[in-house]
Amino acid sequence: MTILSILKFPDPRLRKVADPVVKFDNNLEKMANDMLHTMYEENGIGLAGSQVDFHQRIIVMDISEDRNEPKIFINPEFKILDNKSLLSFEEGCLSVPGELEEITRPDNIHLVWYDLSGVRHEDTPTGLLTVCIQHEIDHLEGKLMVDYLSPLKRDRIRKKALK
Numbered sequence: 766m767t768i769l770s771i772l773k774f775p776d777p778r779l780r781k782v783a784d785p786v787v788k789f790d791n792n793l794e795k796m797a798n799d800m801l802h803t804m805y806e807e808n809g810i811g812l813a814g815s816q817v818d819f820h821q822r823i824i825v826m827d828i829s830e831d832r833n834e835p836k837i838f839i840n841p842e843f844k845i846l847d848n849k850s851l852l853s854f855e856e857g858c859l860s861v862p863g864e865l866e867e868i869t870r871p872d873n874i875h876l877v878w879y880d881l882s883g884v885r886h887e888d889t890p891t892g893l894l895t896v897c898i899q900h901e902i903d904h905l906e907g908k909l910m911v912d913y914l915s916p917l918k919r920d921r922i923r924k925k926a927l928k
């Protein structure tokens with residue numbers, strides 16, 4: 766397995782919108798395994814393809830305490846079920862190291878995704894899984910945690926990262 770290098774804000778490649786996965790082949794499986802390996806190595810709970818300069822719609826995640834419940838989401842999409850049900854969480858980002866910011870997101874979503882065999886799944890996750898999947902889908906859209914902050918705060922983080 767390979768440890769992949771993670772793009773850091775403000776690298777413009779983090780702003781690319783990822784393409785849907787169309788080939789469910791051995792290369793995709795290897796990428797998923799390399800991404801999981803990289804996420805565990807960096808002590809993250811999630812990682813999106815965009816963060817490792819792979820611009821296809823793939824996310825890996827493990828929110829379990831024992832770090833032994835890897836999840837792979839291909840072509841994930843969600844719909845907000847209730848705009849009024851919100852959850853605030855102090856989020857981190859492996860592409861914005863050293864910053865933790867409280868972000869408020871919808872807590873009640875319907876999620877659809879595919880596995881490595883191309884089989885469709887759906888769920889209505891709650892809690893940390895809901896927060897993390899929305900953070901990772903943002904990455905696939907070229908959107909970052911810093912985009913939820915004020916321009917002043919975002920610029921402070923950008924300048925600090927460029928030092």
Ligand code: K1U
Nearest residue numbers: 808809810811812856857858859860897900
């Ligand atoms: O996508 C990433 O950059 C990974 C990110 C995922 C994430 C963490 C917290 C909330 C939403 C999404 C991380 O794993 S950051 C590092 C981390 O393990 C962590 C940081 C704060 C709270 C919980 C975990």
Ligand code: ZN
Nearest residue numbers: 857858859860
């Ligand atoms: Zn992130």
